[in-house]
Amino acid sequence: MSKRDELNAARTLTRRQFLELSGGAAAFAALVACTPSTPATGTSAPSTGTGSSAPSAKVGGTAIISLGEPDTLGPTSRALVGAYIFSFIANGLVRLKYPDMTAVADLADTFSASSDGKVYTFNLHPGVKWQDGQPFSADDVKFTFEFATHPNNPAPLSIDFANIVGAKEFKAKTATELSGVKASADKIEITLIAPSPNFLSGIATTKILPKHVLANVSPADIAKDPFARKPIYTGPFKVDEWKAGESVTYSAFTDHFRGRPNLDKIVQRIFPDPSTALAELRSGGIQQSFVTADQFAEFQSNNAFQTQQLAGTTGWFLSWDMTNKTLPFGEKSFRQAVSYAIDRKTLVATVFKGLADENYSLASPLSWVYNTNVPKYAFDQAKAKQMLDDLGWKPGSDGIRVKGGQRLEYATMVTTTTKDWFLAIQPMLAAVGIGTTKVDVVDFPTWISRLAVGKYESTVNGWGNFAIDPRADLAAHFRSPRGASDATGYKNDQVDALFAQAATAVAQEDQKKIYDQIQMLAEGDAVYAYLVRPKVLEVNQKQLSLPQAKIQAEIYDGLSKWGVN
Amino acid sequence: MIPLVIGVSALSYAIIVFAPGDPATLLVDREQMTAETYTAMRVELGLDDNGAVRYLKTMRSLFTGELRSFRTKQRVIDAIGERVPTTLTIGILSILFGLIFGTVIGIVQATRPYSRLDDLGTVVSLTGFSIPHFWFALMLIMLFGVRLHWLPVSGIRPIGASDYNPVAMAPYLVMPTVVLGTGLLAYVARFVRSSMLEALNQDYIRTARAKGLRERIVLVRHALRNSLLPVITIAGFILPLLIGGAVIVENVFALPGMGRLAVDAVFARDYPVILTVTIFSAIAVIVGNLISDILYAVADPRIRYG
Numbered sequence: 001m002s003k004r005d006e007l008n009a010a011r012t013l014t015r016r017q018f019l020e021l022s023g024g025a026a027a028f029a030a031l032v033a034c035t036p037s038t039p040a041t042g043t044s045a046p047s048t049g050t051g052s053s054a055p056s057a058k059v060g061g062t063a064i065i066s067l068g069e070p071d072t073l074g075p076t077s078r079a080l081v082g083a084y085i086f087s088f089i090a091n092g093l094v095r096l097k098y099p100d101m102t103a104v105a106d107l108a109d110t111f112s113a114s115s116d117g118k119v120y121t122f123n124l125h126p127g128v129k130w131q132d133g134q135p136f137s138a139d140d141v142k143f144t145f146e147f148a149t150h151p152n153n154p155a156p157l158s159i160d161f162a163n164i165v166g167a168k169e170f171k172a173k174t175a176t177e178l179s180g181v182k183a184s185a186d187k188i189e190i191t192l193i194a195p196s197p198n199f200l201s202g203i204a205t206t207k208i209l210p211k212h213v214l215a216n217v218s219p220a221d222i223a224k225d226p227f228a229r230k231p232i233y234t235g236p237f238k239v240d241e242w243k244a245g246e247s248v249t250y251s252a253f254t255d256h257f258r259g260r261p262n263l264d265k266i267v268q269r270i271f272p273d274p275s276t277a278l279a280e281l282r283s284g285g286i287q288q289s290f291v292t293a294d295q296f297a298e299f300q301s302n303n304a305f306q307t308q309q310l311a312g313t314t315g316w317f318l319s320w321d322m323t324n325k326t327l328p329f330g331e332k333s334f335r336q337a338v339s340y341a342i343d344r345k346t347l348v349a350t351v352f353k354g355l356a357d358e359n360y361s362l363a364s365p366l367s368w369v370y371n372t373n374v375p376k377y378a379f380d381q382a383k384a385k386q387m388l389d390d391l392g393w394k395p396g397s398d399g400i401r402v403k404g405g406q407r408l409e410y411a412t413m414v415t416t417t418t419k420d421w422f423l424a425i426q427p428m429l430a431a432v433g434i435g436t437t438k439v440d441v442v443d444f445p446t447w448i449s450r451l452a453v454g455k456y457e458s459t460v461n462g463w464g465n466f467a468i469d470p471r472a473d474l475a476a477h478f479r480s481p482r483g484a485s486d487a488t489g490y491k492n493d494q495v496d497a498l499f500a501q502a503a504t505a506v507a508q509e510d511q512k513k514i515y516d517q518i519q520m521l522a523e524g525d526a527v528y529a530y531l532v533r534p535k536v537l538e539v540n541q542k543q544l545s546l547p548q549a550k551i552q553a554e555i556y557d558g559l560s561k562w563g564v565n
Numbered sequence: 566m567i568p569l570v571i572g573v574s575a576l577s578y579a580i581i582v583f584a585p586g587d588p589a590t591l592l593v594d595r596e597q598m599t600a601e602t603y604t605a606m607r608v609e610l611g612l613d614d615n616g617a618v619r620y621l622k623t624m625r626s627l628f629t630g631e632l633r634s635f636r637t638k639q640r641v642i643d644a645i646g647e648r649v650p651t652t653l654t655i656g657i658l659s660i661l662f663g664l665i666f667g668t669v670i671g672i673v674q675a676t677r678p679y680s681r682l683d684d685l686g687t688v689v690s691l692t693g694f695s696i697p698h699f700w701f702a703l704m705l706i707m708l709f710g711v712r713l714h715w716l717p718v719s720g721i722r723p724i725g726a727s728d729y730n731p732v733a734m735a736p737y738l739v740m741p742t743v744v745l746g747t748g749l750l751a752y753v754a755r756f757v758r759s760s761m762l763e764a765l766n767q768d769y770i771r772t773a774r775a776k777g778l779r780e781r782i783v784l785v786r787h788a789l790r791n792s793l794l795p796v797i798t799i800a801g802f803i804l805p806l807l808i809g810g811a812v813i814v815e816n817v818f819a820l821p822g823m824g825r826l827a828v829d830a831v832f833a834r835d836y837p838v839i840l841t842v843t844i845f846s847a848i849a850v851i852v853g854n855l856i857s858d859i860l861y862a863v864a865d866p867r868i869r870y871g
Binding site: 064069071072076078079080154155156157158159223224228241243244245246247249267269270271272273275276279280282283285442443444445446448449450463464467468473476483484485 | 585586587590591592593594595596597598599600601602603604605608609633636637638639644647648703706707710711714717718719720721724725727815816817818819820821822825826828829832833834
């Protein structure tokens, strides 16, 4: 079951405001100096921190946590868990602030765009060091951008990189450098071809690479290089050892530019089976993990543990292949009727033990693009029946609706995770005359390869919200054409026109207005019948103190603020 | 043996490739997948070549040692090399566990046929046969790991250790060994019991007893020796049994072994890893059978090959 959950749970990049924490770390620098496990990379007193000290967390100690195994720790990582790990071992020029997903300072203390929106200037934090003690410089940034756009890099240019002046030429080998990125002593200047409102959030996931380590490694070979298993970045924790299938160990980088983290060490244990992780959590073998709704109460009532209920990262919904000609999936009022038929309150109470929120939108209510006015088709069985009647689907002898000899009956593709949820949904649909007893249980790889128009009828679908820019979330579902795979066949010309308009509006308030309209139209079309957002349930031993978080990504993003009491 | 390996590799490759699922869709986070990335991914993984070409290319790079995992880009040989010690350790320990305790139980049963003790032995071995590995493992974890705190719940060695230190590792190996070895124990006990019973009815046993030899010597020197012969045939199917069990045991106890590697690879549709692990297991089984044949000939001079 957990494969999918883990995947969805594990996205997002970046780190929290280190500014808040830097002061505290400096105040404790004296303690650090005598800690034996202080890494060998030089002096331990960070000079960058000023301001008030952090409250209770002490410096030192080890935290043992449970987290999935990354594919690689180099820049080619595509595993979602990699993003969590990068948020505490590496830095970008900017990073995304959770949970609203706006770009804030990281290696760049301040940044600004020119009035035409084409030139971005980043003022780099002074005195930053790599985890091997070497000084960081603007050249590393330029190197990283050239690495990403390098002709030998097998990855295609992302939209944001392709928009940098000279990137296409550099990729096509007609230029020897990436002319749009200019590095001076403590400044980076990036020139774009066209103003782009998404540029900052687009580069937030680009972690800056050490030129002195990777200068002679071809971007095509980076995943094979030792760097991929023991990288060097600028983040507050550095990778000590990765034992495949077993654990990854990190130690504090005491020279981190925003001050050292509280903990000395993090041990990330890798559990293929969630029940083992649960047993370890109970026995004290690990100190922090995430649990399911039916396990949560046990820890809530146990004094040895502390718990946090985090907002659901993944929103779940029913989706249909709207290109189906025999079934009414293409009819807006059919989809609305299904939405009205779903009793989300009961779902939350029974299947999720109250530990979920009702879901009515693709965008997370926590993100800045979310439109609070989106139409909500909340539970109303009578209305659902009425709408199906109006469509000409009349109840047959066994209650299943019929129209022109065609029964309103179809197959639903589920995974082992969503199967149990769907069992609770079936009677809700049957109550309004929709027959969904045919259920295909498939594994995740099969599910995702069949999630395309023409290959399925209906499915329980989920989307993780904090992986990418929230605007891209909307585009991935509502803009046409849809890119890699299209699960619905949804197309609304008005929506498409608005997306085109959004691409040129730079000011955030203009963006917000356009995306508000997009949501009103697309959610009004009831592309999906939304279900729930299961909460993410965090558990840790009391002796460990974690910062309060709203979403799971913040837990890892704020790892440098963890402490042992 | 070589044709067998070619057959196994071709067949498993076909099964892997025809299984539903597209590796390219699994390597990139679905939320971040674009049409360009998907296309580039298919090209990078060579998924657009036809099946036969892909098979030959894969086998060629397998033999040059350059075959790499889709997911981690690590050399498959290296990935397996990292995992073999764990699987081997658990495997050898559980074979020893199964053989020693299975033989003892079998002897005890055969010497007191149809007694209470014999019945108990039968119950133990039938339970051993039928008990699902994952359930047994979880029950042991619950009792000895969570309730009693006698043994660590999972892992192969203490946190922070990276070497293979037998003393430090011992507590971590107890539960996996017992779980993996119990099925084998049941087989061995049944085999030893029946062949020992048969041997005890032979004329030479009566002769030995008539000579006035002590019962212990009759049992161990005369009966046991001859009745162990059929047990050697077990060696042929121990390996498939262990490989199958290792997949479960390594997953439940979070051990970094080959079974784990195989399961992870299947879920990621990591074709090179699945293929290599399958070929490895096939070779192991073939070699196991060969060894069992040889042992059989060595143990019983009446058997001559060729």
